[in-house]
Amino acid sequence: MPPVETKPLRAGSAAKRSAILLAARDLFMTEGFERTSVDAVAAAAGVSKRTIYDYFGDKSTILLRVVESAAASLLASVTEAADEELGPVSEAPETLEASLIRFVARISDTTMGSDAYSSLRRLVSTEAAHLPVLRDQWDTREPETLLAEYFTTFERIGLLRLAKPLTAADHFGALTFRLLQDEADAPKARRHEIVADGVQAFLRAYRP
Amino acid sequence: MPPVETKPLRAGSAAKRSAILLAARDLFMTEGFERTSVDAVAAAAGVSKRTIYDYFGDKSTILLRVVESAAASLLASVTEAADEELGPVSEAPETLEASLIRFVARISDTTMGSDAYSSLRRLVSTEAAHLPVLRDQWDTREPETLLAEYFTTFERIGLLRLAKPLTAADHFGALTFRLLQDEADAPKARRHEIVADGVQAFLRAYRP
DNA sequence: GCTTAACTACACTGCACGGTGTAGTTTACT
DNA sequence: AGTAAACTACACCGTGCAGTGTAGTTAAGC
Known part of the structure; x- marks a missing residue:
């Protein structure tokens, strides 16, 4: 403790x-x-x-600080990638797919990459039974909320049709980051394929 | 060892x-x-x-046997649920959604439920660094392969349109089981909503 | 240069725990 | 009843490790 x-x-x-x-x-x-x-x-x-x-x-406090720091770093990373890849999306539907792919690739290729995120997620999940505050620090839903806001903007300009923006954000994360994390050691071409397949499935599900 | x-x-x-x-x-x-x-x-x-x-x-051998047993149990569970819920799917498109929802719900509500699956997955992931054979036992891809076979059958009768059946199976799992595992402690109504949202998104992405 | 806080390098304590040995008890079979 | 395998209940050993104390060294500030 x-x-x-x-x-x-x-x-x-x-x-x-x-x-x-x-x-x-x-x-x-x-x-x-x-x-x-x-x-x-x-x-x-x-x-x-x-x-x-x-x-x-003590040792547990080191873990708390590690997770705090990682969560902040992740949010900063997602925020920057979103601002730069999703922010400039225009009304032309053909640019949305490329932007989403670049958004995922960019986050996955940073320090907070797929395998790092996956390992940290696992760490929190394993240790939260003894240090419940870890879960609070990690599961802020801030990245998903940020993404949902961008999706809402895309809906307004006619690029997506959403019933629940946050659910759409969860689905996007599931189809891209999650599957990418499962094959964290895959070659670059396979990882690009996973991202493209996931983004395309998402767009088929959520295009007007 | x-x-x-x-x-x-x-x-x-x-x-x-x-x-x-x-x-x-x-x-x-x-x-x-x-x-x-x-x-x-x-x-x-x-x-x-x-x-x-x-x-x-020794202690590691206990873990090996636990994971072996769990993987076998999971496959049996998935196989049974698929045979009984997906096997009888007819050519009427409106029954597919209900069958897929029942398929997911059935697996999630068994002994090998969402939280148990999630915990075991985490266990394998954590310990595989020291016992690599664990990953072999767990990541057989057999459940996904089985599901992909059913999806291929649905494609043949015109209910789905797939480029890659195994990728579709991965997407289905990501949109349903994975998101359900994140909210393993949620009330039953919320869990039902997650499954329904996921199945509907999957169908929008993969319907002809 | 002097002073003091920061830091290192060790040694130490107490406890947990994987794994092993052994004697006594229980169970199953003839 | 006799025999032997299975099992229990303990004790034990060696190792690892969280956490603490302390003396000597280093770094920073005046």
Whole structure:
């Protein structure tokens, strides 16, 4: 459990804090939280274990901070990709498919890529039984809400027909990101095929 | 790792073996593999830890057997539901939607329900890094292949239009089971809505 | 240069736990 | 009843590891 507030923690150096969180994130994703020792995080971050305890107090708190940071990073990534790929979509229907494909590809190819997202999702799901606040941090629905807003705009200019924008956003995510995550190790051509198939199915389902 | 074959294992009693696997399955799903002790499995199964080691040799082997058993159970469940709900589908398009909804609901409401499937999937995903054979046992693609065969039949009688049957099966699973798993704790009415929305989107995407 | 906070490198503690051995008890079969 | 396999209940061992304390070193600020 997170430390009682009476335990003094140190703010310390931003660079070291960042190194710890990055190292922890990588190890938690590849090894799982339980199988990752704090010693291993310390070694990977290039700091002493004593420092980690001085900064975070205990192991669970490291996980909380990792997930907080990842959720914020994901939202920023989705927001940027949407603004740049979906924002300029014009009234010409033939550009929507290409924009949606680029939107998915862009997110999948960033630091917060498909396998990273999939691993983090799994981590939250596994550990939420013991740290329920993790789920709150992760399942904000902010990315889906943002996407639903764009879809609503597309409906207004006649490109989509929606009954429930948020459901459409969920379906879009299921047809693209989710299936992509299942084949995170696939070659680039296969991954492009998955995205294209998913976007096309979505458009057939939601075109006027 | 699984025990070297020189270690003598005992077949023992089918009832005790079953009790061990059931207890292990429940605990692995709720607590995770790493956080579940063999002592806890023994207590939940009502056998001695010595017996567990006599039957299985080590902890990883328990996990292998649990996943084997679960994958077989899932396939049986999907096969039965498909045979009974999709098998009798006639040429009248209006019955297809209802059949697909019943097919999903039936699987989701069985022992191998949405939350159990989701937990097992997560377990395999987490542990496969250390026991790669787990993934082989789980990702057989047999349920998807079976579903794709039914979809191919529906195409022949004019109910669907497919380019790639297996991709359509993936899309169907993504739009229904996957989204249902995300809201495993939702009330029954919400779960029914998720299934109906997903089936309808699928049909819009794949109807001729 | 001096002071102090930050940090490292170790050692240590207590506990959990995978796995093993063994003696006594129970069960099944002849 | 006798025999042997199956099982239980414990104790034990070695290892890993979360978390803590402490002395020495380093870095930053005045």
